[in-house]
Amino acid sequence: MATDNSNSTYETYYVPESSKFPIWASLGLSLFMIGLANALNGIKSGDGAGGATIVAILGFAILGTVLFNWFATSIRENHQGLPSAQLKRSYVLGMYWFIFSEVMFFAAFFGALFYVRQWAVPWLGGEGGRGSSNILWPGFEAVWPVIANPSDALFVPPHESMEWRGWGEALGYLPMWNTIILLSSSVTVHFAHAGLKNNNRKQLIGWLSLTVLLGVVFIFLQAEEYIEAYQELGLTLDSGIYGSTFFLLTGFHGFHVTLGAFMLSVMLARSIKGHFKPEDHFGFEAASWYWHFVDVVWVCLFFFVYLY
Amino acid sequence: MSNIGAIDGHDAHHDDDHHHGPAKGITRWIYTTNHKDIGSLYLWFSLAMFLLGGTFALVIRLELFQPGLQFVEPNFFNQMTTMHGLIMVFGAVMPAFVGLANWMIPMMIGAPDMALPRMNNWSFWILPFAFTMLASTLLMEAGAPNFGWTFYAPLSTTYAPETVTFFIFAVHMMGASSIMGSINIIATIQNLRAPGMTYMKMPLFVWTWLITAYLLLAVMPVLAGVVTMMLFDVHFGTSFFNAAGGGDPVLFQHVFWFFGHPEVYIMILPAFGVISEIISTFSRKRLFGYDSMVYATSSIAFLSFIVWAHHMFTTGMPLAGELFFMYATMLIAVPTGVKVFNWISTMFKGSITFETPMLFAIAFVVLFTMGGFTGLMLAIAPADFQYHDTYFVVAHFHYVLVPGSVFSIMAAVYYWLPKWTGNMYDETLGKLHFWLSFVGINILFFPQHFLGLAGMPRRIPDYALQFADFNMVSSIGGFLFGFSQLLFVFVVIKCVRGGKKASAEVWEGSHGLEWTVPSPAPYHTFTTPPPIAENAHARVETKGDV
Numbered sequence A: 001m002a003t004d005n006s007n008s009t010y011e012t013y014y015v016p017e018s019s020k021f022p023i024w025a026s027l028g029l030s031l032f033m034i035g036l037a038n039a040l041n042g043i044k045s046g047d048g049a050g051g052a053t054i055v056a057i058l059g060f061a062i063l064g065t066v067l068f069n070w071f072a073t074s075i076r077e078n079h080q081g082l083p084s085a086q087l088k089r090s091y092v093l094g095m096y097w098f099i100f101s102e103v104m105f106f107a108a109f110f111g112a113l114f115y116v117r118q119w120a121v122p123w124l125g126g127e128g129g130r131g132s133s134n135i136l137w138p139g140f141e142a143v144w145p146v147i148a149n150p151s152d153a154l155f156v157p158p159h160e161s162m163e164w165r166g167w168g169e170a171l172g173y174l175p176m177w178n179t180i181i182l183l184s185s186s187v188t189v190h191f192a193h194a195g196l197k198n199n200n201r202k203q204l205i206g207w208l209s210l211t212v213l214l215g216v217v218f219i220f221l222q223a224e225e226y227i228e229a230y231q232e233l234g235l236t237l238d239s240g241i242y243g244s245t246f247f248l249l250t251g252f253h254g255f256h257v258t259l260g261a262f263m264l265s266v267m268l269a270r271s272i273k274g275h276f277k278p279e280d281h282f283g284f285e286a287a288s289w290y291w292h293f294v295d296v297v298w299v300c301l302f303f304f305v306y307l308y
Numbered sequence B: 001m002s003n004i005g006a007i008d009g010h011d012a013h014h015d016d017d018h019h020h021g022p023a024k025g026i027t028r029w030i031y032t033t034n035h036k037d038i039g040s041l042y043l044w045f046s047l048a049m050f051l052l053g054g055t056f057a058l059v060i061r062l063e064l065f066q067p068g069l070q071f072v073e074p075n076f077f078n079q080m081t082t083m084h085g086l087i088m089v090f091g092a093v094m095p096a097f098v099g100l101a102n103w104m105i106p107m108m109i110g111a112p113d114m115a116l117p118r119m120n121n122w123s124f125w126i127l128p129f130a131f132t133m134l135a136s137t138l139l140m141e142a143g144a145p146n147f148g149w150t151f152y153a154p155l156s157t158t159y160a161p162e163t164v165t166f167f168i169f170a171v172h173m174m175g176a177s178s179i180m181g182s183i184n185i186i187a188t189i190q191n192l193r194a195p196g197m198t199y200m201k202m203p204l205f206v207w208t209w210l211i212t213a214y215l216l217l218a219v220m221p222v223l224a225g226v227v228t229m230m231l232f233d234v235h236f237g238t239s240f241f242n243a244a245g246g247g248d249p250v251l252f253q254h255v256f257w258f259f260g261h262p263e264v265y266i267m268i269l270p271a272f273g274v275i276s277e278i279i280s281t282f283s284r285k286r287l288f289g290y291d292s293m294v295y296a297t298s299s300i301a302f303l304s305f306i307v308w309a310h311h312m313f314t315t316g317m318p319l320a321g322e323l324f325f326m327y328a329t330m331l332i333a334v335p336t337g338v339k340v341f342n343w344i345s346t347m348f349k350g351s352i353t354f355e356t357p358m359l360f361a362i363a364f365v366v367l368f369t370m371g372g373f374t375g376l377m378l379a380i381a382p383a384d385f386q387y388h389d390t391y392f393v394v395a396h397f398h399y400v401l402v403p404g405s406v407f408s409i410m411a412a413v414y415y416w417l418p419k420w421t422g423n424m425y426d427e428t429l430g431k432l433h434f435w436l437s438f439v440g441i442n443i444l445f446f447p448q449h450f451l452g453l454a455g456m457p458r459r460i461p462d463y464a465l466q467f468a469d470f471n472m473v474s475s476i477g478g479f480l481f482g483f484s485q486l487l488f489v490f491v492v493i494k495c496v497r498g499g500k501k502a503s504a505e506v507w508e509g510s511h512g513l514e515w516t517v518p519s520p521a522p523y524h525t526f527t528t529p530p531p532i533a534e535n536a537h538a539r540v541e542t543k544g545d546v
């Protein structure tokens, strides 16, 4: 094939010949979903989850194994120098747009929270003369946080919410500590990145370990908060719209923190193994972008779920 | 389960001259990372779903042939409307466009493949699993989902059959597939254009897909969010959509339509791209107003985020909301009008020939525009109080979706089949298929306007006597259209198996990089980027190396 002069410096874009990963990943994902759906339906109908749980776990294990090998293969390919600079740009773009889609996922939940607070609950309280709710639940008073539901019989309300309790109780207020922890962890991961770029291994591993540690402490405190909510405040998933939005938002955020912390620990292990170079460490950067993203979500959450 | 083998045989050499053909046997399709293979998989899958969803539609039209209950129970009727809608939207139209994107975008921008080839395979292979799971609910004791393709709460939560759980997870899987697919398409377009292929030289099909992929990334997560809230309401006792706990069923509609309205543009923007390519080819003229097409598409995409509540005029929104969403919706007619104007101006004084793709494209312009006009009627909030939830709405969206999206997909298949297979399709049969479809579709959906205006509600298995005549006409059209599609399947298979050999250009007026490679297109194209002409939209002066 005659190569045009202008393209003589062109680096081949690496396209793997074929791959067995995706089909196995699809299979694992499907087993996981089928198992989970059957388990949930079993529990709801009173028959219990039964063997469905095993199917779900099996599916999850397959999915996990495949993804592990998939990533391992990409890393190996990178060590062999297969990806060109152009392919690496594709990875970067892929991660950007993935994070964008995650932003939109949270946007849906924040939107729901705003709608409920701004419109649904006030209307239930009879505001705006659209009184249908006045007929159904005449006594309902619209206040946020909702600690008296339209129907307290169907949805047993919490005795107390998770709102900010004033400076007097600030020291015992877990969400505040969690804010401090997560914000600091964004700084520490930045220091780790700086260490990586300066080829300073000690700085990289030290700060990255601290970041992972902060992430774990965050998850631990969040769990503590949930226990308090369930055991002391009567604040549960089924305690009405306040509990619903509270647990949906903080729960999915907590899940993302867990994922982010897991990604960072993988990066820590890879740093210790010496995978990264000052000019080539996309894996690390992707994990740290993700970490900054969960941090930003938390700040919005702290403001709109706890403070305001 | 590792790829070492593949890697070892593939050293990092810089001038990759020897091209590998496809692997043999079934594993070629299961393990493939090739954008053409994956494109074909998407297209065949979409065809299968089109026939399945079409069968459900014929069950509906059969029951509605006469008033009274003849063939199916009302609950089963509801399952049919629900599954028909879900399968057509998520199984037929969306995957067809992704298949076209896979086949054509790398060839149109001079890229060697999609940006992330393995993930590309995963995006596809999730779909058969997801749809098997969804369709299997038909065989379950509780029956398939019966709450409509829009799955409004509380029908889909408090009163849902237990198979709703499978529905929710199937939607999650489709969402994952769409998100990965769109990431791939965006990354390909941003990163893999041949040197010199600037954004404003890209073919319009590429442009419209770039914007569509962006829309998908913005709203598929919102769909995932809303089904997640449903899951929690159904299984974990939350009260998002239950007013007794302080939630609101109307909240469901807001979140759903924030996804739903951009979704209808996801199904039409790539169609705009296809039609722009085809009209310009068969008019043997450059597309009129290329730049304005790009800007119009972008404005439509932007506006599509701020019109969602035109589906909810009758929910009792505050007046300010009704007015805002009414005017915002009407605004969309402006960029849409720009596009229609440009297509017509492209044809104006062109030397037009009427091959099958062009016939479908012209029908698209006329009939889609009709759907747009009924959309404008529906956008008038006070009038919508009358039309809402009637057959008028059914007529509106079927005019934009069937002679709109579906015709554009068929046009695209006829247009590019010779490039894919190396053979010309049977022009006589193609034209016959067009005319049967064109006549069938109008007999099927035109009377539904009148039914709706006269007040016939949608989603019911039985109706009052005064609606009988138009319903019978509509059902006849339905069967005509439905069975004509078997002809389409026949023409496609015949073309895949053989036929008159196609040249590289295929069409006299063809332009763009995909026509510079031989027909059928080699398994790997543009492993080194082709040269791009300075002065044209994706016209090449020299034939690219392949």
Ligand code: HEM
Pocket (backbone or CB within 6 Å): B150, B264, B265, B267, B268, B310, B311, B329, B330, B332, B333, B336, B371, B372, B373, B374, B375, B376, B378, B379, B380, B384, B387, B388, B389, B393, B396, B397, B400, B401, B404, B405
């Ligand atoms: C000029 C452009 C358009 C306008 C002004 C418009 C307006 C509307 C309005 C106001 C409704 C709600 C009617 C009601 O439920 O009472 C509607 C429904 C619908 N439109 Fe459009 N539309 C337009 C284009 C499109 C396009 C391009 C598509 C898809 C390709 C589409 C698909 C639909 C669908 C699927 C529904 C019904 C959803 C359902 O309730 O099941 N529309 N349209």
Ligand SMILES: [Cu+2]
Pocket (backbone or CB within 6 Å): B260, B261, B264, B307, B308, B310, B311
């Ligand atoms: Cu709409």
